[in-house]
Amino acid sequence: MTRTAVPLRVDDLSPFAKTLRQALTRHEGVPTHVELLNLIAKAAGFANYQHLRADAGTAGRLAAAAEPAPPADLTQVEKAARYFDAEGVLISWPARLNLQTLSQWVFWSRIPPEAVFSEREISELIRHWHDFSDHALIRRAMVDAKMLERTVDGREYRRIERAPPPELKPLLAHLAARAAA
Known part of the structure; x- marks a missing residue:
């Protein structure tokens, strides 16, 4: 210890x-x-x-x-943004783990903090944010990445509050600008 x-x-x-x-x-x-x-x-x-x-x-x-936050890797932001359509919907699951994780952070940012969801409710939220019909994959990946926590029986889910990577803010801004255009 x-x-x-x-x-x-x-x-x-x-x-x-x-x-x-x-x-x-x-x-x-x-x-x-x-x-x-x-x-x-x-x-x-x-x-x-x-x-x-x-x-x-x-x-x-x-x-x-x-301490100042490390600078965002804008190359990663550009690469991750390619996986989202004009409405901010994830159109395909990235092959690279770092892009998968950054995509999950986008979903994390959309989940209301301190709210408790049933498995069905969190799956429904995630279902609206992607276009490739595998909400369970994303939900499990977010739990594994410590972005979501669930009870042992899997009945309740909630967002884990933690500092997102520096790339999240520019990625969200990029997606918002694309949606506004």
Whole structure:
């Protein structure tokens, strides 16, 4: 099992060391691993170790969100767009996996977030977005690609919220411009 690193940043080491020393002298015996983690976190100004971990997780997510997105591969966008007609309907299933996945992202973007669908309802949505009569293939591919989740019995489906690839936005814009023309 991999561990997530929990960074600890201390603005001034001297007050941190004094607070930690006082806590250790008040503690009876040698602190356990968890107790020591809590003492260190408290000396750094956190309520406990869980508070430190939560703060580190938030900082990591904020740092990741601040990173610029990689540029979109417009060649892939052009290639994927060839598989859609003027109304944005997928006319054939691409042979290449990366184009299949990008096509699935188009479908993903059309599924309302947080809505729950039965198998029949999600299949009906997908059926309207393609023209080659294999909605089950697309539905299963989207589940395998972690774009849709389904219950164990397959009765309920919902869109999984995650960051789409940078190519999705230009592809959707391309399809919308083609439909408007």
